[in-house]
Amino acid sequence: MTYAARSVVSDGTTEAMLPRPFRVTSRHSETPDTVTLEFESEDGGGVSFSPGQFTMLYVFGIGEVPISISGDPHRPETLVHTVRSVGAVTAAIAALRIGDGIGIRGPYGVGWPMGEAEGNDVLLAAGGIGLAPLRPVVLDVLARRDRFDVVSLIYGSRSPVDLLFEQELHSWRSRFDMEIEVTVDRSDENWFGDVGVVTGLLPRVSFDPTKTVAMLCGPEIMMKVMANELELRGVEPERVYVSVERNMKCAIGFCGHCQFGRDFLCRDGPVLPYAQVADRLRVPEL
């Protein structure tokens, strides 16, 4: 497959700002507040994307939000998003039913470094809803498994009921060609897995720090702690990638709402090397 260029600014601003009509074709409740929706375009065209890219979802009359694509990059005919209801727009998206319409534009942004990861160990670390933007990486890696060496996923969640893609986690684990460790911050009586922070899982997975590409997605504190742990274990910060989110509006690098130091996250991110943003992540005002 061919990955999109690192910059995806359209040659026409108007066109890039125009949502395409889509309809919901499938709906799955992941947790009490998180839903995975599949969309198909009304014009029949698909959405080719690279893992880590996002689209702008527009609920007519309510508003527009950037959401990372959580679907399979090898199935561009179906666009998949996993959305947690946290505000007016995301609540409206989470309330969509099969057949409902929505406007979507994109994909936008720079995704995960899949090319760099080829031939190397791949370590994925997700926290909470952060597993959604990494799901396309897992699906891509598993579709081209022979291109990568050791592949590991460590995933931390608030509690057992907050786990995303639970059935898929089981099926990925059952393939035996990928290490998967899952932990929760708070257990309940039905949970028999790990309890503790996601960084505590690092010693459980095998990776060669000299040839590992790490991809981290979750709350910024979690990503910072994880990046520091990885550096202590010998993984260069240049090979650690984080997904940084700010208030994206235009999604094409014009409006400046998502400016993060010298980067516009919608255009230059959301995925960036940790070495490039580590200092900025320590600035509270940014």
Place this chain on the structure above:
Amino acid sequence: MNLRSMRESSELLTSLTNTELEFFESLSREVHLVNGEILFEEGGAAESFFIVVNGKVGLEMTSPGRVPMVIQTLGPGDLVGVSWFFPPYRWNWRARALEDTTLIAFDAAEVRKRCEVDRDLALEVQGVVAEEVVRRLHRTRIQLLDLYRTT
């Protein structure tokens, strides 16, 4: 159990000299627990400490009328127990095997006794335990932040 063979899998052992490893080896024995078996009870005398070889141990908080709550899980290479190093040498939590588990148990009283006369060893052990305590403190702080909360 040859502790040298465990050096790569347990960060706790990496800083110990060969002589120190031999000393710990002389005080060690293997312990096998089946899934659900109790390793130690809250309030019990901390006469041993453990390193997990394989399997998983849960540190649990128990309270009357409630199902025991696992607050932390420990896996291969992890140290089980730090209370053995600090007075009054009593366990603060219950430890239970969450699957069939093998551990190396060390005689804590003998280690404490040796540390009384061997200050280099005492410093080394203190460093290992302190590092582990600090690591757990950091992780607990992050857990307390409740990072994945929706709002």
